[in-house]
Amino acid sequence: MVVTKLGSVRGTVVDGLRVTLGIPYAAPPFGAGRFRAPMPAAPWDGVRDGTRFGPVAPQSAELPGAPVWRPDQEDVLTLNVWSPADDSEPRPVLFWIHGGAYTFGSSAQPDYDGTALARAGLTVVTCNYRLGFEGFGHVPGFPDNRGLLDQIAALEWVRDNISAFGGDPDNVTVAGQSAGGGSIACLMSSPRAEGLFHRAVAHSVPDATFPREFAEGLTRQVADAAGVEPTAHGMLSASPQALVEASDRVVARYADDPSSGFLHYDTVLYGPVLDGETLRRDPVDALADGAGRSIDLLVCHTTEEYRLMHEVGSMPSVSTEEGLARFAADYGLPADLLAQYRALMADAPVLDVFLALAGDAVFAAHTVRLAEAHARAGGRTFLSRFDRRRTRPDGGPVHAWHAADVPFTLGTLDATGVDFLTGGPADTDDRALSRRMIRAWAAFASTGEPGWAPLTDPSAPSVPVHVWAVPHDRTESASPTHALFRDVRMDPPALR
Template sequence: MTERPCGAERLFRTTGGRVRGVPTGEGVTAVRGIPYAAPPFGPLRFREPRAAPAWSGVRDCAAFGPIAPQSAELPGSPVWRAGDEDVLTVNVWVPDGAEGGGLPVFFWIHGGAYTFGSSAQPDFDGTALARAGLVVVTCNFRVGFEGFGHVPGFPDNRGLLDQAAALSWVRENIAAFGGDPANVTVAGHSSGGGSAVCLMTMERTRGLFRRTIAHSVPSSFYTVDLAAAVTGRIAAAAGVAPTARGLLSVPPAELVAASDKVAAHCGTDPVAAVHAFDPVLFQPVVDGEVLPLDPLHAVAAGAAREVDLLVCHTLEEYWFLHAVGAVRTVTTEAELADAAEALDLPAHLTEGYRALMPHAPVLDRYLALCGDATFGEYTTRLAERHARAGGRAYLARFARERKGVRPWHTADVPFAFGNLDAVGADFLIGGAPDEDDRALCARMVRSWAAFAATGDPGWPAVTPDGTPVKVWAIPGDRVEADDTSGARALWRDVPFAPMRPAADAGHGARGARGA
């Protein structure tokens, strides 16, 4: 129910109480920082999210809620401070005229290596998508150890459980904002994309949404054994035993610091050789309960065939991670061979990329190989497996280039969100946008909105026999028949499986990858 007691002010009635939004000045009202679950600290720390307490009167929702414990300081975004506890909140952008109800709902999950980030990042502002006819929801959830660290006796994947609780809040409340609870699209990028495809396959989220948009889905998932081994390293850095009692005794700020310390020394990590080349400490855990299978295997088995899927990846994902110093630099053939072994990649891949890029330096071949291993091939294969299992799937690749800037990881997000002028977007897209960029942005916003509304983004779907690809580019887009570079042929018989400790693997951290 929407109330308009005076002028442009808009009040909305939720199950927890009434909330007041603020107009953005563009025909949209933003309602920020609405609790969807209780603060996950004190007696609720490391537990499943619990219901948020109700309030009396009208809650002023002009500002974003506190972000989850982390050390990151991102452009234009708030930082976490010790004592910030009410971190499980959602934000809603409502277009004018939504009082009639029935609008498609777009639910966004931020990325950040499952370790950092928040819904308050400027490039995730929902105004442009709301103007395109969507009710937009973004959420904060537990990240890092609080959200994804293994704690004996407590549930794994607490960050995913938070997201599921936020989706339940949407089911119960979004009609009050003009949204259709039966037409919800879950979307995310990078670890947010990984979260989105996990939610597709989880039993507890069944029926809460009907579509998924996942950009740059990472291929990494942990076994319980590897998650426990990572916890052992972090507990040692914090000076406690890797038990529930020991971990509960460490304040969140100290666990963040201990995790950062372990990540900084991943180059000599004996737990998993992969951490020498991919220092991301936290991943969803294939625990057999919250997450029975990794998404690729679950989708291939038909676990989510009723959910429409749109996936996208950029052509040169890893160049961004190298530019921000997030991954190791590899410049010699010997280092490249070590990286492939650590990542459990067969030798024919390094040889194949050398043949495809005969004049490229080793670093470029390494970044191309790792980008496809971590994001490109896994994302593409999700669409293909989903289509073969009877689901509807669409595939896109982001290929927009500018002199000196590659189509790298995260560059597609400001375009699809309609936020090319947001704080920090200039770095992602290579400077101020020009008219061609704005035209591409408008096309991508329309495709997201169309998919969320109808399940059709505007190009042919993947079929069991073919993989048409929408290529987002300047000056114009095109549809191709899968990959034209030859790289995908190299991956044809290379399977993926959750990572496990190096001691248990065949010859690398991933061991026998699975089918």
């Protein structure tokens, strides 16, 4: 049993670790709290059961081994803690923010289990936060970026309560991948999160912050699909389930319409909004001007980010030169960039060029750009790339695609559903790679030193990168395409 500031909670002890699940850090964000900033959770009497994950946020996704959302479950703002059972000394805290395109996922996914990182010497916290329209949709008169505000509230809970679990509130590292990594970039640049964490790990950071005009236009489309007015009253009159279903219909419309612009290729409707309050500027620009300079930053991207999206069919295939040119135009990429990619990949099929260009545009080049901005402003920054490759049991290649790095860093190679991400059961080389990545994260969270040199000259033509690979890691320069993206910022046209 652990006594928090709101009440006592009893978890379980497993092999020397105390696992406490489903702890409220804020009140249920529905009813009077809907579309508002997170409100304080109510204290409770007696001992709360902490043996099960809390409900997931509204979404339509059904993920392997994870609970699904049900409309009758409202207590979605909960977190989980893996901590030493003996309370021998305060441990560094690692706070994990899950990904999922700001639209799906939860802390209850099997590949997000905190056991391995806790065994490496950390107190691990994972949390749920509002997703989709509930978390990132624009509602007139209500705060934007409610999902980010939830994460900040969870970090405030860590500040106030984690010492009761054996964690050190003065040594907190935030970590996340994809939307989780994007959230971390936003938190680093947000004045509302200042002082709540001291280091940051961001994998596969998406270039996905939207101006308020984009969010307002999207609200009109979702409201129309839900049959309500795009006003506060109209959006409040639509149930969370109605807005999930309406959002899915808007996604389907973009996916089915090749003339619908950049959302046709990557139908991520929601993301952090440049609202002038929680998020005043794009994180790259904010970090370049010194925001979060005191925070040590470790970034990573995978070699073939967009291969996953192609594999799961979440984006259309581009197989013609005309389609490739349309994609570049829809994303606001300069024509000469496409020509340079074509020259570098002269013998590659069009699909491979498209996947390389899209993966770099949305994730890889943006992740490195974020790191360089932080380093240029004087922040300690460490670069890495995940390039683990092998052959599938059927003889096909295993790609280092989006999210393939997560089970290695969290030590969850045997979790339900992970074999799809990793291309099959883990072998001895895979387990050795996972141990190296866990050690690096634990060392970084403890001391700020992951095991390789920080980025010292982001303007150099050749930027050194620590490469995670099997059987052994190596050091390389940034990829050839990285140089092509050096001065390119995506500028997609307005929402269509």
